[in-house]
Each structure stands twice: as C-alpha cells, then as structure tokens.
Amino acid sequence: MTAATSLPVQRAAGGLRSVFLSVVERDLVLALRRRSDVLTTFFFFIIVVSLFPLGVGPEPDTLRTIAPGVVWVAALLASMLALARLFAGDYADGTLEQLALSPQPLLVLALGKILAHWLVTGVPLVLIAPVLGLQFDLPVQALLVMTLGLLLGTPVLSMIGAVGAALTLGVRGAGGLLALLVLPLYIPVLIFGAGAVSASAAGMSVNGHLSLLGAFFLIALVFAPWATATAIRIALE
Amino acid sequence: MAFRIWRFAAPQVFYPIAGKMIPWFMAVAAVLAALGLYIGFFVAPTDFQQGEAYRIIFIHVPAAWMSMFIYLVMAFWCAVGLVLNTRLSFMMALALAPTGALMTFIALWTGSLWGRPTWGTWWVWDARLTSELILLFLYIGFLSLHAAIDDVRRADKAASLLALVGAVNVPIIYFSVQWWNTLHQGASVSLTRAPSMATTMLAGMLLMALAAWAYSIAASFMRVRSIILERESDADWVRNLSEVKSP
Amino acid sequence: MIWGSASEFFAMGGYALYVWGSYAVTSVVLAAELWLLARRRRTLLARLGRSLNAARNPSQ
Numbered sequence: 001m002t003a004a005t006s007l008p009v010q011r012a013a014g015g016l017r018s019v020f021l022s023v024v025e026r027d028l029v030l031a032l033r034r035r036s037d038v039l040t041t042f043f044f045f046i047i048v049v050s051l052f053p054l055g056v057g058p059e060p061d062t063l064r065t066i067a068p069g070v071v072w073v074a075a076l077l078a079s080m081l082a083l084a085r086l087f088a089g090d091y092a093d094g095t096l097e098q099l100a101l102s103p104q105p106l107l108v109l110a111l112g113k114i115l116a117h118w119l120v121t122g123v124p125l126v127l128i129a130p131v132l133g134l135q136f137d138l139p140v141q142a143l144l145v146m147t148l149g150l151l152l153g154t155p156v157l158s159m160i161g162a163v164g165a166a167l168t169l170g171v172r173g174a175g176g177l178l179a180l181l182v183l184p185l186y187i188p189v190l191i192f193g194a195g196a197v198s199a200s201a202a203g204m205s206v207n208g209h210l211s212l213l214g215a216f217f218l219i220a221l222v223f224a225p226w227a228t229a230t231a232i233r234i235a236l237e
Numbered sequence: 238m239a240f241r242i243w244r245f246a247a248p249q250v251f252y253p254i255a256g257k258m259i260p261w262f263m264a265v266a267a268v269l270a271a272l273g274l275y276i277g278f279f280v281a282p283t284d285f286q287q288g289e290a291y292r293i294i295f296i297h298v299p300a301a302w303m304s305m306f307i308y309l310v311m312a313f314w315c316a317v318g319l320v321l322n323t324r325l326s327f328m329m330a331l332a333l334a335p336t337g338a339l340m341t342f343i344a345l346w347t348g349s350l351w352g353r354p355t356w357g358t359w360w361v362w363d364a365r366l367t368s369e370l371i372l373l374f375l376y377i378g379f380l381s382l383h384a385a386i387d388d389v390r391r392a393d394k395a396a397s398l399l400a401l402v403g404a405v406n407v408p409i410i411y412f413s414v415q416w417w418n419t420l421h422q423g424a425s426v427s428l429t430r431a432p433s434m435a436t437t438m439l440a441g442m443l444l445m446a447l448a449a450w451a452y453s454i455a456a457s458f459m460r461v462r463s464i465i466l467e468r469e470s471d472a473d474w475v476r477n478l479s480e481v482k483s484p
Numbered sequence: 485m486i487w488g489s490a491s492e493f494f495a496m497g498g499y500a501l502y503v504w505g506s507y508a509v510t511s512v513v514l515a516a517e518l519w520l521l522a523r524r525r526r527t528l529l530a531r532l533g534r535s536l537n538a539a540r541n542p543s544q
Contacts, residue, residue, distance in 0.1 A: 163402060167395045171385045180381060181399060184374045185406050188413035195417065216409075227402060234394045278493075279486065289497035293506045300510070339513055347506040354502050452514070459521045466528050470535075481532045 019104045023112030024119075030089070031120040037085055042124045045078035049132045060137050067136035068146065068197035069190075075125050075150060076157060076186050082121040083161040083182070084175055086113060087232065091169045100236055106229035114155075114162045114225070122154035138201055145200040145210075149193040152213040159224035160185050166231035189216055246323045248465045249474045255458040262458070266451035273444030281437040293351040294438070299446040301344040301365065303453055304372055305407075307337035311379075312404035315397030327393035328468065330400065331383060332461035336453050338376035344369050364415035371410055375403040389468065 031038055052070045053063055090096040090113075099109045129150050130143040138146070164182040168174040196209035244250050277295040284291040311333040318326035345366065352361035360366070379396050386392035469475050476482075487493040496503045 163398075167382060167399055168385070171382075173385060177378075177381055177385055180374065181378045184371045184378070184410070185402065187371060188406075188409050191413045191417045195420065223405070227398065231395065231398055234391060234398065237388075237391055237394075282486065283497065288499060290499040290502055292496070292503050296506055296510050336517065339517055343510050343513055346509050350502040350506045354499055456517055456521065459518075459525070463521070463524045463528055466525075466532065470532055475532065476536055480529055481536060 016104060016108060019102075020108050020112045023099075023109050024116045027113055027116030028119065031116065037082075038120050038124070041078050041082040041121045042128070044081055045074050045125055046128065046132065048074040048077060050135070053135070063136045064138060064201065065198075067133060067138050068142075068194040068201070070136070071129055071132060071146060071197075072150075072153075072190050072194040075129065075154065076183065076190060078125060079122065079154060079157040080161060080179055080182055080186075082117065083158075083165045083178060086117050086162055086165045087169055088165075088174075091235070096169075096232060097236055100232060106232060107225040110162065110166075110228040110232065111225040114158050114228070117162075118155050118158040122150075122158055125154060126150045133197075138197070142197050142201040145206050146197045148210060149196045149213055152210065152217050153189045153193045156189050156213070156216050156220045157186060159220040159228075162228045163224055163231055166228050166235060169232075169235040189213065192216075246325050248325050248328070248469050249472070251325055252462055252465050255462055259455050259458050262451045262455035266448045266455060269444050269448035269451060273441050273448055276437055276444065277441035281441050282435060284438075287355055290351060290354045291438075293347050295441050295445045297344055297347040297351055298442050299449040300340045300347065301369060302446055303449045304337055304341040304344050304369065306450070307333050307340060307453055307457075308372060308375070308400075308407065309404065311337060312400045315400040319394060319397050319401075324468070325465075327397060328461055328464045329457070330397060331393070332457045332464055333453075334376055334380050334383075335460065336456045338373060338380070340449070340453065341369055341373040341376060345373065362418065364411070364418040367414045367418070368407075368411045371414070372407065375400075375407070379403070 049071055052066060056062055056066060087096060090099070100106050102109070126147060130147050133143045133146055161178075161182050164178050164185075167181065168178050171177060192209045192212045196206045196213070199209060200206050245254070273295060277292060281292075283289060311330045314326045314330040314333070317323060318330065348361070348366045348369065349359050352363075352366070353359050379400050382399055383392045383396040386395055466475060494500060494504075
C-alpha cells in the first residue's frame with residue numbers, strides 16, 4: 001500500500017483491505033438508512049443514566065460516587081442492546097452465508113461488521129457520556145478519563161458482544177440469552193473503566209486502569225474476530 | 238497401544254464402563270466424606286476468631302474448588318469436541334455442567350451463611366464469592382444456550398465455543414474482581430482462611446475436597462449415561478441393552 | 485473429643501443455624517441431584533422399553 005496508489009485502484013484490485021472497507025461502508029450505509037435503530041440505543045443510554053438520580057435522590061455526593069458505575073453500566077446495557085442487530089439482518093437474508101463462502105477470511109469480514117457497528121452505536125455513547133457525567137457533577141479530569149475509558153472499552157464490548165451475537169443467531173429468546181451470555185464477560189471492562197473514573201475523581205493515578213483497558217482491547221482484537229467467525233460458521237451449519 | 242484409547246470415544250464402549258465405575262466412585266465419595274466430616278467435627282479444634290462457624294469451610298471450600306475444576310474439565314471436553322469432532326466429548330461436557338452449577342450454588346449458599354456470622358451481612362462482596370457468582374452465570378449461560386438451540390450438533394458446538402470463551406475469561410474476571418475488592422474494602426474482608434490453618438482443619442478440608450471430586454465424577458457419569466441413551470436411542474446396541482429389553 | 489455433650493455439638497457454639505443450615509442445604513441439593521438423575525434414567529428406560537415393544541408388536 002504505497003501512497004502513490006489511489007483508493008479506487010486499491011478497491012478495484014479486490015485486496016483484503018478493500019473488501020474490509022466495503023464491508024464497513026455497506027454496514028454504515030445500511031445503519032444510516034435505519035436511523036431509528038441507531039438512535040434507540042443512544043436514547044436508551046441517556047434514559048438509563050438519567051433514571052439513577054431519580055431512583056437514588058439528588059444528593060450531589062451520592063451522585064458523584066455512583067456516577068462512574070452508572071454511566072458504565074448503562075454503556076454496557078446499551079452496547080448489548082445494539083448487538084442483536086449486528087448479524088441478524090444478514091443472517092436472515094442470506095448475506096452472512098455469502099460472506100462466509102467468500103474467499104476472504106471470515107474473521108476480517110466479521111471485524112469489518114464489528115467496526116461499523118461500533119462506529120454507529122459505540123462512538124455516540126463515547127461522545128455523549130461526558131455530557132451526562134456533568135449531570136452527576138464529576139470533575140473535568142474525571143470526565144476526560146471517562147471518555148478515554150469508553151473509547152477504549154466500547155470497542156471491546158462490541159467485539160466480545162459480537163461473539164455472543166453470532167452464537168445466538170436465529171435462536172429462541174436470543175435477546176435475553178445474549179444478555180446472560182455476554183454481561184458476565186463484560187465485567188472486567190466495567191471494573192476498570194468505572195474504576196478509572198472513580199480514581200480520577202479521587203485524584204489518584206489512572207495509568208493502571210487505562211493500561212488494562214488497553215490490554216483488554218488488544219486481547220479482544222486478537223481473539224474476538226476469530227471466535228466470532230467460528231461462531232458464525234457454527235450458526236450457518 | 239496409544240490408538241486403543243480411541244475405543245473409549247465410542248458411546249457404546251463408554252456406556253457400560255461408566256456404569257461399572259459409578260458405584261465405586263460413590264463408595265469412595267462416601268468413605269472420604271465420612272472421614273473428612275469426622276475430622277472436621279470431632280478432631281479439628283474450635284477456631285480462635287470465628288468459633289464454630291468456621292466449620293462451614295469443610296463444605297464451602299471443596300464446593301468452590303470443584304465448581305472451578307469442573308468448569309475447566311468441561312471446557313477441556315468442549316475443546317476436544319470442537320477439534321476432534323467426537324460426539325462423546327460434547328456429551329461429557331453437557332453432563333458435567335449441571336453438577337458444576339450445583340457445586341457453585343453450594344459454594345455461594347455456604348459462603349453466604351459463613352459470611353453472616355463472620356461479617357454481619359448475608360452477602361459479602363469478596364473476590365471469591367463474587368467470582369463464584371459470575372461462574373454460576375457462566376454455567377447457566379452454557380446450559381441455556383445449549384437448551385435454546387434445537388439442532389443438537391449446533392447446540393453442542395455453540396455451547397462449547399461459549400465455554401471456551403468463558404474459560405479464557407474466568408482468570409481475567411477473577412483478577413479484576415480481586416483487584417476491585419482490595420481497592421474498595423481492603424484486604425481484611427476475605428473469606429480465605431489465614432495461612433496458618435491447623436493441620437487437622439486442612440486435612441478435613443482436603444478429604445472433603447476429594448470426596449466432592451469422587452461424587453462429581455459419579456454424578457456426571459450417571460448423567461452422561463442418560464444423555465448417551467437419549468441421543469443414541471435408535472442404535473441397535475441400545476435396543477439390545479438388558480435394561481431396555483426388560484426394564 | 486471436643487464436644488462436652490450432644491447438645492453442645494448441635495448448638496455449634498451458637499452458630500447452629502449457619503453451620504447446620506449449610507450442611508442441610510448441601511445434603512438436600514446433592515440428594516436432589518441424585519434423585520433427579522435416577523428419575524431421568526427410569527423415565528428414559530421406560531420410554532425406550534415401550535417404543536421397543538411397540539416396534540416388536542405393531543398390532544398392540
């Protein structure tokens with residue numbers, strides 16, 4: 001991939017990178033056509049976060065304490081909600097089968113879909129979370145840590161979730177089952193993501209937390225696409 | 238010589254062998270449990286700090302150990318099944334899961350009852366109990382996924398992949414929870430015994446652990462035999478079994 | 485022998501509820517597991533026996 005080669009030529013050559021990009025592009029276009037799906041996840045996140053003060057009381061100290069956990073749990077739940085649509089559409093209309101049969105490695109194609117999914121559902125969460133954090137009177141430093149943590153963490157949620165989504169394709173009660181399967185696996189991300197925000201709010205170092213989130217990201221990147229591809233093949237058998 | 242072991246991968250061969258081994262394992266479990274409980278209740282001294290409440294340890298720790306061990310064995314058979322495509326491996330994994338889940342439940346229940354007099358609350362968010370809770374979710378997830386998929390082959394494979402993903406995650410989850418626990422509550426809140434445990438206490442615990450191991454084997458062998466009968470019910474060898482011909 | 489009397493043993497230094505509660509639930513759970521396994525096998529064998537009979541004697 002030299003700088004001299006222009007994108008259309010790369011695409012026409014049909015290389016791995018171009019196929020990856022076309023998968024991402026296609027999913028983005030499809031998602032933007034069904035904007036309501038995207039917005040539902042976004043508003044779900046906002047609503048869940050806003051429910052907690054109503055349930056717990058407006059006392060600022062309490063809210064500041066629970067804020068990191070609340071925002072992160074809401075992000076987990078919203079992320080999980082969005083997962084149901086990751087492969088279901090393509091599974092129903094046979095596109096997934098075509099992707100599995102293509103000469104390109106399925107794990108790359110799966111990663112493309114996951115990336116598109118994250119761009120559409122994860123990134124909005126990352127962007128709105130600090131605003132919501134303001135409602136809980138978190139200091140600016142903590143809000144930055146929250147944003148960075150979610151930036152690292154939401155892709156991990158998408159990647160781990162993709163495995164669950166692939167495993168439950170076309171299964172009865174897939175939504176609830178997916179939650180049961182995937183939420184326990186989210187726990188380390190939750191612990192260190194929320195922990196980082198709490199530490200920052202308390203004036204302590206967040207290097208350890210963010211490093212671990214980074215490590216989870218890399219581990220997920222290495223294993224999740226492969227596991228997702230395997231799960232897709234199992235579902236298609 | 239090494240290839241003779243493949244014989245046991247056939248359900249038809251494994252079924253009668255497992256059947257003969259069950260009573261032996263149950264007997265071993267009973268004897269070890271009797272010894273362990275005797276030592277636990279009549280030899281091991283009263284604990285200085287916790288009084289008699291600590292005697293729950295003779296169930297709690299073996300159950301917790303078994304819950305984790307069974308998950309590993311289950312994940313092992315899942316991996317074997319996925320790689321070698323052997324039917325019996327998947328059946329064995331499926332047979333182990335309920336026993337593992339029950340061990341996890343026992344660990345949680347006894348952990349809670351131990352925590353109440355010791356720490357004053359019915360639930361303690363210590364690293365081990367919290368990890369046990371998550372392990373229970375993993376077991377339930379495995380069984381739920383398997384039950385939700387109608388096609389048995391697909392169910393076996395999907396649940397096996399899930400078990401492997403879970404197995405990789407369990408250490409990560411455990412260390413995350415342990416870190417979280419020490420950060421928030423300090424190292425004082427832990428149901429782990431202090432390193433200086435009386436030898437008799439340790440002996441009782443180990444005997445109970447071995448008893449739990451023997452019991453788990455017996456129970457899962459019983460279950461796998463039923464699974465074999467269910468899945469292979471059309472086979473001639475099943476129809477010719479004495480217990481089927483004259484129940 | 486650590487226990488002065490049987491009642492001391494059952495009292496468990498005041499922790500009877502917790503200790504015996506643990507052992508009782510454990511026994512119940514394990515007994516239930518074994519009973520359920522036995523029942524599963526019984527039902528299975530009965531069903532297999534019936535279908536075998538029906539195959540052998542289609543007129544009945």
